Amino acid sequence: MESSNTSIPLKREEDPKHLKESLPNELWFDGKPIYLYQGFWASRFDFIYSFLNNFEAQDNDIFTTSFRKVGTTWLKALVFAIRNRENYEPSDHPLLNHNPHELVPQLESNIYAKSTSPDFSNFKSPRMFGTHVPFSALPSSMKDSKCKIIYIFRNPLDAFVSSWLFYQHVDGYKPNMKTDMLDLYFDMFCLGKVPFGPFPEHALGYWKASLERPEKVLFIKYEDLQADPRPVLKTMAVFLGCPFTDEEEVGGVIDDIVKLCSIRKLKEAVSTSDQVYPVISNEKFFRKGIVGDWINYLTPSMAGKLEKIMEEKFGGSGLNFS
Numbered sequence: 001m002e003s004s005n006t007s008i009p010l011k012r013e014e015d016p017k018h019l020k021e022s023l024p025n026e027l028w029f030d031g032k033p034i035y036l037y038q039g040f041w042a043s044r045f046d047f048i049y050s051f052l053n054n055f056e057a058q059d060n061d062i063f064t065t066s067f068r069k070v071g072t073t074w075l076k077a078l079v080f081a082i083r084n085r086e087n088y089e090p091s092d093h094p095l096l097n098h099n100p101h102e103l104v105p106q107l108e109s110n111i112y113a114k115s116t117s118p119d120f121s122n123f124k125s126p127r128m129f130g131t132h133v134p135f136s137a138l139p140s141s142m143k144d145s146k147c148k149i150i151y152i153f154r155n156p157l158d159a160f161v162s163s164w165l166f167y168q169h170v171d172g173y174k175p176n177m178k179t180d181m182l183d184l185y186f187d188m189f190c191l192g193k194v195p196f197g198p199f200p201e202h203a204l205g206y207w208k209a210s211l212e213r214p215e216k217v218l219f220i221k222y223e224d225l226q227a228d229p230r231p232v233l234k235t236m237a238v239f240l241g242c243p244f245t246d247e248e249e250v251g252g253v254i255d256d257i258v259k260l261c262s263i264r265k266l267k268e269a270v271s272t273s274d275q276v277y278p279v280i281s282n283e284k285f286f287r288k289g290i291v292g293d294w295i296n297y298l299t300p301s302m303a304g305k306l307e308k309i310m311e312e313k314f315g316g317s318g319l320n321f322s
Contacts, residue, residue: 016049026193029167029181034195038137040202043195044109048133050116051108055139060126061147062240064104067202068132068195069162070154071222074289076100076130077261078229079150082237083126085248090256099270104128132196135205135217146216148240151206154222155321156199156310157294157303160189164297186302190309200313207319223322226291229258263289291322 025033026041034043042048057063064079066072077100081093088094094103105111107129111118120127131138135149142149154162164185185194192198210219218239225232233254237243244254259265294303314320 016046019049020045026188028195029185034193038134040134040137041193041195041197044113046116047112048108050112051131052133052137052139054112054117055107055141057139057141057145057147058125058127059146061142061145062126062128063142063147063149064128064130065135065149065151065206066130066132067154067159067197067199069166070159071152071225071289072130072132073100073266074222074225074261074263075150075152075220076104076128077266078225078233078236078257079240080104080128081257081261082233083128083240083242085242085253085257090260093260095260095266096269100266101130104130106130106132108133134196134202135209149206149209149217150236150239151210151217151219152222152225153203153207153219153319153321155291155294156203157298157306158222158291159199160186160306161294161297163189163194182297186306190306200310203319204313204317207317211318221321223291226289230254233257 020035023045024036028034028043032043034041035045036042037045037048038052062079062083064072064075066075077095080100080103081095084094101110108131111129135143135151164182167185188194189197189199192201196202206217207219210217218236220232220236234244248254298306310321
């Protein structure tokens with residue numbers, strides 16, 4: 001995989017347009033370039049630049065962070081439900097009729113896509129946001145403040161397939177080109193030339209931060225959530241400073257959150273809620289949500305190549321995948 005060290009350092013005084021023109025770039029599937037910036041590939045450079053240069057985190061902010069298509073929507077729902085469980089009854093909960101991306105908006109592709117100088121005065125504390133930006137490139141205020149960051153990691157083979165199927169709906173794929181485009185996208189994914197990639201560097205950045213600063217960064221795995229979400233939710237609640245009480249556990253509060261945030265429930269909610277992104281219909285945020293579905297799409301040689309790349313990158317870090 002190519003090194004990402006050729007990106008140009010961030011300088012506040014630089015004109016964004018001039019900086020954009022000077023960055024290494026590759027043509028993405030929607031016919032527009034993606035840019036190598038701060039060590040990762042940015043598909044919506046203007047939005048990301050505004051976020052990284054202008055956002056100021058607060059000590060009680062909560063951030064859901066992830067690579068694309070690894071369980072982002074599910075994580076947002078769980079974090080919102082855990083942190084707000086005293087504010088809403090399960091029968092009258094915002095997650096029953098709102099897209100999690102509306103309740104926990106994405107900074108670079110939602111908030112800063114609407115305005116380079118967004119007004120945060122109407123956001124209630126604790127503010128909750130999401131981002132796909134790698135840890136190394138986050139605004140200094142996010143790293144230096146006491147805000148909380150939760151990162152969700154998924155088996156890279158499933159992450160690849162999920163993102164491939166998602167991009168077909170949002171980045172201008174043509175149906176008669178899907179087979180050839182899969183091979184092309186696979187090559188780009190292996191090289192790290194995908195939005196917010198490379199994948200292993202993205203995961204390792206948050207993994208290492210979670211080991212160095214466990215009070216600030218919590219690293220969870222999609223597969224653990226799928227196997228048994230309850231212990232993961234308990235860990236998340238402790239991390240967020242609102243642990244479940246014995247009474248809540250006995251009373252089934254954790255089980256209520258698991259049911260509320262199930263894929264089936266979330267699909268029902270987004271089917272009637274407002275659309276968050278103009279080019280992405282709400283239902284496209286959900287697919288099967290199962291572990292190991294990559295086997296239905298990748299050839300043995302593709303799976304072997306991707307596994308080898310990831311194992312080499314993760315080697316010695318302590319991070320492994322199923």
